[in-house]
Amino acid sequence: MNRTSQQLNILIVEDQTSDFTALIMVLQSLGHKTKVCFDGEQAMTEIERQKIDLVILDWNLPYLSGEEFLFSLEFLSSKQSANRLLNIILHSGENLEEKNIGSTHFYTIMDIWKKPLTAVELLKRMKEINLETFQEVA
Amino acid sequence: MKSYLNKSQLENWKEVDPENWVTHVCELSHVFFEVAPVQVQGLKQSLEKGEVEKVGKYAHTLKSSCGNVGADSARIIFQKIEDAAHNKDLTQIQSLMNEAFSLFEISVAELKEYVQKIQAA
Numbered sequence: 001m002n003r004t005s006q007q008l009n010i011l012i013v014e015d016q017t018s019d020f021t022a023l024i025m026v027l028q029s030l031g032h033k034t035k036v037c038f039d040g041e042q043a044m045t046e047i048e049r050q051k052i053d054l055v056i057l058d059w060n061l062p063y064l065s066g067e068e069f070l071f072s073l074e075f076l077s078s079k080q081s082a083n084r085l086l087n088i089i090l091h092s093g094e095n096l097e098e099k100n101i102g103s104t105h106f107y108t109i110m111d112i113w114k115k116p117l118t119a120v121e122l123l124k125r126m127k128e129i130n131l132e133t134f135q136e137v138a
Numbered sequence: 139m140k141s142y143l144n145k146s147q148l149e150n151w152k153e154v155d156p157e158n159w160v161t162h163v164c165e166l167s168h169v170f171f172e173v174a175p176v177q178v179q180g181l182k183q184s185l186e187k188g189e190v191e192k193v194g195k196y197a198h199t200l201k202s203s204c205g206n207v208g209a210d211s212a213r214i215i216f217q218k219i220e221d222a223a224h225n226k227d228l229t230q231i232q233s234l235m236n237e238a239f240s241l242f243e244i245s246v247a248e249l250k251e252y253v254q255k256i257q258a259a
Contacts, residue, residue: 016199018169018206025162029155060198093202116205116213119162120150 006131008032008053013043013069014091015061019115023056023091026122040064044072052086054110054129059092066090074106089113089129142241143248144208160256167253170207171246174200178242181219185231193231194223200242209245212238 010027014020015038024034037043041064046052059066073086086107090096093115103109110129117125151159177200184192197220204213215238222230 016202017173018166018203021166021169022206025151025165026154060195093198115202118147118150119154123154 008131009051010034011043011046011052011055012036013038013040013055013061013066014058015039016058019058019091022119023122026119026126030123030126038062040066040069040072043069044076047073047086048076055086055088056091056113057088059090059094059096066092070101070107074104076106091115141248142209142211142244143252144210145252147208147210148252160259163256164253167207167249170203170209170249174203174242174246177203178239182235182239185235188228190223190226190228190231194220197223204242204245207245207249209242209249212241212245215241 010032012020012023012027012034014023014036020036024036027034035046037046039062043055043057044064047055057066057069061069064072070088085105087110088107089111090101090109091113095114096112097114101109101112111125113122113125148163149159151162155162177196181193181196181200184190184196197216201213201216201220204210204216215234219231219234219238222228222234
């Protein structure tokens, strides 16, 4: 599959309706499949249930925050198999660049998006993602 | 007359999906009309109870909601309220509230008008 036609299975972890609505519209316009989870707990269940190419993760989530979600991923990955490397985009109103959140053996932080992004910015940032990464992981 | 709505941001949707941009803008706006007033109400009630942390959370959410529909002036003032809540500065929050609610109401009215206009076009 080439870079322009590759359809990704994208999990949006976001509790704000206006934020996930805009994300769904942009991602679907690029031909990707989307699923929304409203908190980190739901997202963990979804990740165990199906293969996800990319997670767009809000940082300020109820029940299980973005930070706790990343921590839980390490536990899930070590418990299950080594090839569960997840690709993640962090999406937050906070300035996460300052937190120095990096990739680990269990997940790759592909980008950090600062809210609010306009539709065009979302589209541009999404197009900048290297889709070849997903073929390697798959 | 000064506009408090960044229409060019809404019209950006033409670049994302030229055929369906009106539908997208209308859908986003309807989400905003439904959700944002509830968040504003939550912000007011939290302030009345002196719950600064909750004020910060509501302001954070409203900042994002307003940003998604081009309500930039409202977005900026909710950002200021969020920052004041982070500093636990109730005096500063109270001094911003009237302007915030006013900008929010104007933004909602302008957005409604804009949505009607693009739907009719």
